[in-house]
Amino acid sequence: MLRLIRRPAFPGELNHELVWPAAFLGGALFAWIWFGTGIQLPECIFHRLTGLPCLGCGGTRCARNLVHLDFGQAFLFHPGFFLVVMLAAAWTTYSAVFWVRRDTLRLRLVVEPAAERRLRILFVIVLLAHWAWQCYYLTR
Amino acid sequence: MQIHVARNSAQLGIFAPEEIIAGLQSGRFLASDLAWREGLPAWTPLGDWAEFRGVGVPPPSPSSASSIPGSRDEVALELPSWERGSSFANYVATIKEIAFDPVRTFANLRDGGFSRPIAFSYWSLLPAWILGSLLYGGIIFFMLSVGQATSLPKDPAMQWLSGLGAFTAAAIVSGFLAVIFVLTPLFQFLGSAITHLLLLPWKPAGSYAQTYRANAYASAAFMPFVFIPCLNYVVAPWQLVAAVIAHAQVHRIAWWKVAISLVVIPCCCACGIYALLIGTVVGAAGKFAH
Numbered sequence: 001m002l003r004l005i006r007r008p009a010f011p012g013e014l015n016h017e018l019v020w021p022a023a024f025l026g027g028a029l030f031a032w033i034w035f036g037t038g039i040q041l042p043e044c045i046f047h048r049l050t051g052l053p054c055l056g057c058g059g060t061r062c063a064r065n066l067v068h069l070d071f072g073q074a075f076l077f078h079p080g081f082f083l084v085v086m087l088a089a090a091w092t093t094y095s096a097v098f099w100v101r102r103d104t105l106r107l108r109l110v111v112e113p114a115a116e117r118r119l120r121i122l123f124v125i126v127l128l129a130h131w132a133w134q135c136y137y138l139t140r
Numbered sequence: 141m142q143i144h145v146a147r148n149s150a151q152l153g154i155f156a157p158e159e160i161i162a163g164l165q166s167g168r169f170l171a172s173d174l175a176w177r178e179g180l181p182a183w184t185p186l187g188d189w190a191e192f193r194g195v196g197v198p199p200p201s202p203s204s205a206s207s208i209p210g211s212r213d214e215v216a217l218e219l220p221s222w223e224r225g226s227s228f229a230n231y232v233a234t235i236k237e238i239a240f241d242p243v244r245t246f247a248n249l250r251d252g253g254f255s256r257p258i259a260f261s262y263w264s265l266l267p268a269w270i271l272g273s274l275l276y277g278g279i280i281f282f283m284l285s286v287g288q289a290t291s292l293p294k295d296p297a298m299q300w301l302s303g304l305g306a307f308t309a310a311a312i313v314s315g316f317l318a319v320i321f322v323l324t325p326l327f328q329f330l331g332s333a334i335t336h337l338l339l340l341p342w343k344p345a346g347s348y349a350q351t352y353r354a355n356a357y358a359s360a361a362f363m364p365f366v367f368i369p370c371l372n373y374v375v376a377p378w379q380l381v382a383a384v385i386a387h388a389q390v391h392r393i394a395w396w397k398v399a400i401s402l403v404v405i406p407c408c409c410a411c412g413i414y415a416l417l418i419g420t421v422v423g424a425a426g427k428f429a430h
Contacts, residue, residue, distance in 0.1 A: 010146040010174050011182040012253045016350065019329050026323040027330070033316075037300075106180075110154060 006105040017099065017106060021092040029061050034128035053138040055131060078136060080130050146174045146183065150251060150347035157191060161314055164195045219248035220357060222260045233264050238361035240380045246354060246389035254349065257356035258325045264363035265321040271367035273314035319343035335387070338401035344391035353384035 009015070046054035054108035066073035066085060075082045094107060111119065143160055145152045150402050152173070155163070163169035164186065171187030221233035231429050237245040285308035301309040332352040336344070341350065346354075362379040384402055388395040 005178065007176055007178070008182050010151070010176065012349075013146070013151075014254060014329075019326065023330050024327040026326050030323065031319075033319075044144065111155070138383075 001112055001119065003110045003112070005108055005110050007108055008104055009106055016091075017095040020088065021095040024088040024092050032067055035067050037062055053131075053134045055127070055134070056137050058134055067085075079133065141177055141363070143343060144176045144183075145169060145186070146176075147172075147251075152348050160186065160192060162197050166191060190349075222357075223250070223252065225261060226256075226263075230262070234260065235264075235361045235364075235408070238357055238382055238386075239378070242358075242385040246357075246386040248325055249350070249353060249386075249390055251347070251350060252353065254352060257353045257360070261325045261328065261356050261360040261363070265324060265358040267318055267364040268367055269321045271364070272317045273310075275367050276317070277310035277313045279304045280313055284309055296404065311384050325356070328352065328359070331355060335402065337407055339387060339391060339393065342393045342397045342401065344387075344390070344393060351387070354390045355383065358383040358386040361411045400425045 023104070042062055044054055044057055047057060059081045062074045062078035063083045063085075065071075065077060065083070072080075098106070142154045142156060145160070146152050147170070151341060152169075160169060160175070164171070169186060171185060171192075173186050174183040175186050175189065176183045210237070220237050221230040224230060246257045284302060301312065304312065329352065332348065332355045335355055336348050336351040359379060361382070367374045368375075380403065384395055384398045387398045387402065389391065390400075
């Protein structure tokens with residue numbers, strides 16, 4: 001279904017080994033400065049209107065706990081955001097190794113065309129399950 | 141054995157050799173498309189592969205040279221102007237084209253790399269940084285210089301700034317804006333990934349690179365005006381409209397579908413940022429009217 005391969009970059013291809021680590025580290029720096037200032041985000045409109053959390057609710061609290069290295073609490077507040085940050089950290093580590101070793105082959109994820117539909121359905125199910133978790137955990 | 145095919149900095153997919161032969165014969169693939177399979181050291185044009193040599197569309201005749209990408213006639217039509225070269229005249233022309241003729245401009249935005257939109261973004265962020273520094277740095281400098289620190293907002297950041305002295309506080313605000321602006325094109329990669337994900341249900345015609353290019357041009361063209369008081373209230377919705385048109389043209393999707401992806405879904409899923417923005421504008425307008 002999903003396969004990792006190593007291949008050279010084609011001309012003009014986005015430099016994933018440079019851009020995403022830079023965006024991740026830039027985002028981490030931004031979050032660190034932001035949380036240092038103590039400035040709060042305005043209340044979620046969706047939550048105010050419906051009483052239920054939106055798909056993004058808990059993300060800021062997750063990031064705040066990540067900055068303070070409280071991984072357990074960060075996961076509970078927003079598992080999706082937590083997973084994205086962990087994957088970004090893993091990719092940044094891989095990219096660092098890639099640049100240090102001066103590799104020519106780059107790691108790429110290949111999705112089999114036949115599996116695309118199944119993956120889309122799986123994504124929607126995971127999203128719904130995630131929202132159910134948010135509704136439970138953030139409204140306790 | 142599967143073969144990866146790419147064209148104009150976008151990957152077309154992974155195909156079996158039979159599919160490639162059929163694609164070359166039907167015109168789906170070009171002999172100039174780059175291809176790679178496991179074990180090869182680099183990407184090479186399909187026309188150079190022994191198994192595909194002699195298959196496919198014949199090379200264009202001299203009479204049709206004007207339609208070859210990069211030929212003089214096509215370059216003359218290419219929009220926005222910034223795609224034709226980096227100059228102040230092209231920079232100003234691009235802002236005008238995106239602001240006043242976005243449909244034609246984005247209909248002519250071709251596949252390409254990331255360097256030109258990134259360069260355009262930085263050209264636009266420079267005046268935005270200068271204006272932002274003058275506005276917010278200037279206000280803080282003035283308030284602290286005349287002893288009006290108590291009039292500043294009561295949040296912790298402002299309290300911290302007011303203890304630093306007028307000049308230092310203004311310099312820190314300017315420096316903070318500079319950091320944000322240096323990182324902005326990087327954040328656009330993330331924003332474009334989210335935009336592309338939101339557009340996927342409508343089957344966008346372009347690749348992620350095209351989403352990035354459309355996003356970068358549509359947002360950077362308005363960047364110099366976001367720090368001009370009052371004008372920013374006009375610029376924000378204008379920028380959003382330009383972005384909707386940009387993606388509708390680039391990806392050949394109906395504008396209302398793009399609006400659902402760019403406005404409605406973020407309203408429901410991203411803590412209502414747009415709703416908050418519109419609410420603030422309406423609220424401010426109402427307060428002004430009274």
